[in-house]
Amino acid sequence: MIIARSPLRISLGGGGTDLPSYYREYGGFLIAGAIDKGVYVSVHRTFLKEMVVRYSRIERVAHPRELLHPIIRHACSHLGITENNIEITSMADIPAGTGLGSSGSFGTSLLKALHRFRNKTITPGDLAETACHIEINLLKEPVGKQDQYVAAFGGLNCYEFRPDDSVAVTPLAISDDTLREFEQRVLLFSTGIVRQAPEILKDQDDKTKLHSQEMIANLHTIKQIGYESKAVLEAGKLDEYGKLLHEHWERKRARSKSISNPRIDRWYDIARNNGAIGGKLIGAGGGGFLMFLAEDPTRLRRALAAEGLHELRFAFDFEGTRIL
Numbered sequence: 001m002i003i004a005r006s007p008l009r010i011s012l013g014g015g016g017t018d019l020p021s022y023y024r025e026y027g028g029f030l031i032a033g034a035i036d037k038g039v040y041v042s043v044h045r046t047f048l049k050e051m052v053v054r055y056s057r058i059e060r061v062a063h064p065r066e067l068l069h070p071i072i073r074h075a076c077s078h079l080g081i082t083e084n085n086i087e088i089t090s091m092a093d094i095p096a097g098t099g100l101g102s103s104g105s106f107g108t109s110l111l112k113a114l115h116r117f118r119n120k121t122i123t124p125g126d127l128a129e130t131a132c133h134i135e136i137n138l139l140k141e142p143v144g145k146q147d148q149y150v151a152a153f154g155g156l157n158c159y160e161f162r163p164d165d166s167v168a169v170t171p172l173a174i175s176d177d178t179l180r181e182f183e184q185r186v187l188l189f190s191t192g193i194v195r196q197a198p199e200i201l202k203d204q205d206d207k208t209k210l211h212s213q214e215m216i217a218n219l220h221t222i223k224q225i226g227y228e229s230k231a232v233l234e235a236g237k238l239d240e241y242g243k244l245l246h247e248h249w250e251r252k253r254a255r256s257k258s259i260s261n262p263r264i265d266r267w268y269d270i271a272r273n274n275g276a277i278g279g280k281l282i283g284a285g286g287g288g289f290l291m292f293l294a295e296d297p298t299r300l301r302r303a304l305a306a307e308g309l310h311e312l313r314f315a316f317d318f319e320g321t322r323i324l
Helices: 020-026 070-078 102-117 124-138 146-153 176-185 197-209 213-234 238-253 262-272 297-306
Strands: 002-013 028-045 051-054 058-061 086-092 156-161 167-171 186-190 276-281 289-294 310-312
Touching: 002 102, 002 146, 002 213, 002 238, 020 028, 020 197, 020 213, 028 102, 028 146, 028 213, 070 102, 070 124, 086 102, 102 124, 102 146, 124 146, 124 167, 146 156, 146 167, 176 186, 176 238, 186 297, 197 213, 213 238, 238 276, 238 289, 262 276, 262 289, 262 297, 289 297, 297 310
Parallel strands: 051 086
Antiparallel strands: 002 028, 028 086, 028 156, 051 058, 156 167, 186 289, 186 310, 276 289
């Protein structure tokens, strides 16, 4: 049995500028970190005369082209897999729809496992690009390239999305001391709300394609916050990063009414009054996880626990997609 694992991710600044509708004209930039929670895909050959695929549902088909799961169907086609005596199973540490990039992590895990199944190798860059090609070009999903690249490369990196579709990946140059403090002060809390990212991203994508000056100006500002976040993090100025995180959230909320709601706004205000310098929803918005940069982590934990929010403890993952 082949088992591949891809890390999930948290976006740290500049998120939203990785959609083709924006970066192909203006160039995108963001910072993101892979975390030690992941998506796992197993692939093995069976003696059955059917292909079995297990995820949130179970499919049994005579040929991969009959699969309903679009990413698995296209991944098999990409690698020329036509045999049906294969079983593919997907599992995850965190449910999908929570803003941690599970779709990109699933795609890279699947492709990594299928390449090993075919006795082929693939570089992190090609792995990310193939996963992007399936979601963006073949399936026409209104998503960006962030999730696939963070999953494939792992670590804490800066991603520059260029108009020619190439992506430059550069490690965030922070000291070991800053990294340790950063892991202690960045806290994640589940809102318990599962959201549909494509619906929110489609609104951004449509407005960008229609050259909405309000949307484009917003994304320009978000990108600049990404550059400023890089500078203060590399300088070890975490309090300054927290302030930028708050500004990022204010700008992000302005993009769509679907990004926040009264409950999320209330939790955010409680956090800000109890030791959080700044924060934001991870991912497209609408639910998922709230991330905060805490001045006083203990006080913040107590305040949000009293609200019934559960914390996700994590560390950064520096390995990326790999075979276990």
